[in-house]
Amino acid sequence: MRNFISSKINSVYKDTLISAAGIVVVLVFWHVLATEYPPLILPSPVETLTALKSLWQSGQVWPNCLITLQRALTGFGLAFFAGFLLALLGQANRFCRTLLRPLVTIVQIVPPVVWIILAVIWFGVAKDLTVVFLIFMVTFPVVFINIYAGLDSIDFQLVEMARVYRCSMRQIITDIYLQSLMPHLVSAASIGIAFAWKSTVFAEFLGSSSGVGFALSMANNNLETEKVFAWTLILIAVMLAFEYGILQAVKRKAARWMRHE
Amino acid sequence: MNRERQVIVELKNVSKSFATQNGRLQVLTDVSFQVYAGEIVALVGPSGCGKTTILQIITGLLDSDNGGVIKDPDLRLGYVFQEPRLLPWKTVDQNISSMQANLLSPPEAAPVRQKLLERTGLQAYKDAYPLQLSGGLRQRVELVRALAVKPELILMDEPFQSVDLALKHRLQELLLDEYNREGFGVLLVTHSPEDAVMLADRVIVLSEKPTVICREIEIDIPRKERSIKNATIFSRLAEILQYVLK
Structure with a gap:
């Protein structure tokens, strides 16, 4: 047992070292490449950090991040709710299933840029609705498909077993349906939030007057490439914090019974 | 067999058919039998003759086309499925306690569960x-869950089919230990005439589809004395085989 734990720790330590080494290699490569180009084309890591520091000191980081996060979560929440509800309908009723499947596929294959053009035409620039609409259209198919697959995977033999032991409908829903769905819900949330985050920045870049996407657009227009890099670092940091701070823990909890050891 | 005892389940002229692509398939035709309290009854018959269908009709998971099942609506049932149907996201303890919760009060359930886990060697798991868990341990949990609801009748659907010989004997020992202690009834579905004569008080032999009862055989020998070398047991086995192999 001690050997097993020690080899597991060694393996985790080794993996972390390899990941860190990969990042260091990219940073060195970036630094070397940056010496060959002017900051307008490729700012160095040091110039990027300096820009990041000045953005932080100017107080722009938190308000813009909060606006972007709020929009991403609103769009994702709506997509999750609609995806869940329509997946349930599709599973429960053959007519709804036949109606929904091709529509969801069409929504999924339309490029996001088309949705943002339509959103700007329909809702105008600088409106929250424009951004939320794009997030919804991009995220909804992902959520629908994941939850639909989850509903497909419910083992009805377990429901039969529960009925023999006189479980109530409430118990069947919480102990069997929701638990069966949990890995798919977590997967839908994980992929959906990443999609929502990227779509928000994209929509803000093209059709908003606030948020990180808009700040990126301003930096780009003013030829402040080091700020473009700095905002990109912020976007990566927020997503990593979300992935490793929340989603990984939720994924681990949802899948704790799948571990065989 | 003492016929004064209480009937806990009675099937009266039960018929059942299923819709198939080629029309309706008649599975059960006028099947009638009784299970008494504290009795082990084995249902033996060829594969697909509707043995599991009978269990599903008794539990209410399926409705019969004609006839019906007479039983106390509050009859406490345990069910051992052929392949364990455990909730994978619950621990062994939670799998058992969550099913007890609907049939026993918490102060009654906890000691029953605890004793069974200890007696069956599952405490460590x-x-x-x-x-x-291994397949064998999962099947043991399946059996313990059925026992843990303090059942009046346990329905067992080919519970020994997918386990090796050693585990089969271990599970049968566990079942008989608890049976001797608690005295519940058992309705055992099996395609093995040998399991039937070694465990049951009475064996009901079913025919091919459309299934009818073709023979009821009493096994009136104490279980401790049952062995395949025993002449009476051997003759009962031969009698069952005569119908099963027809």
Whole structure:
């Protein structure tokens, strides 16, 4: 047992070292490449950090991040709710299933840029609705498909077993349906939030007057490439914090019974 | 067999058919039998003759086309499925306690569960999830869950089919230990005439589809004396085989 734990720790330590080494290699490569180009084309890591520091000191980081996060979560929440509800309908009723499947596929294959053009035409620039609409259209198919697959995977033999032991409908829903769905819900949330985050920045870049996407657009227009890099670092940091701070823990909890050891 | 005892389940002229692509398939035709309290009854018959259908009709998971099942609506049932149907996201202890919760009060359930886990050697695994257990241990949990609801009748659907010989004997020992202690009834579905004569008080032999009862055979020998070398047991086995192999 001690050997097993020690080899597991060694393996985790080794993996972390390899990941860190990969990042260091990219940073060195970036630094070397940056010496060959002017900051307008490729700012160095040091110039990027300096820009990041000045953005932080100017107080722009938190308000813009909060606006972007709020929009991403609103769009994702709506997509999750609609995806869940329509997946349930599709599973429960053959007519709804036949109606929904091709529509969801069409929504999924339309490029996001088309949705943002339509959103700007329909809702105008600088409106929250424009951004939320794009997030919804991009995220909804992902959520629908994941939850639909989850509903497909419910083992009805377990429901039969529960009925023999006189479980109530409430118990069947919480102990069997929701638990069966949990890995798919977590997967839908994980992929959906990443999609929502990227779509928000994209929509803000093209059709908003606030948020990180808009700040990126301003930096780009003013030829402040080091700020473009700095905002990109912020976007990566927020997503990593979300992935490793929340989603990984939720994924681990949802899948704790799948571990065989 | 003492016929004064209480009937806990009675099937009266039960018929059942299923819709198929080629029309309706008649599975059961006028099947009638009784199970008495504290009796082990084995249902033996060829594969697909509707043995599991009978159990599903008794539990209410399926409705019969004609006839019906007479039983106390509050009859406490345990069910051992052929393949364990455990909730993979619950531990062994939670799998058992969550099914007890609907049939026993918490102060009654906890000691029953505790004793059974100890007696069946599952105490060490009570916090394990089903996927962390071997197939044999999972089948043991399945049996313990059925026993833990203090059943008046346990329905067993080919419970020994997918386990090796050693585990089969271990599970049968566990079942008989608890049976001797608690005195519940058992309705055992099996395609093995040998299991039937070694365990049951009475064996009901079913025919091919459309299934009818073709023979009821009493096994009136104490279980301790049952062995395949025993002449009476051997003759009962031969009698069952005569119908099963027809």
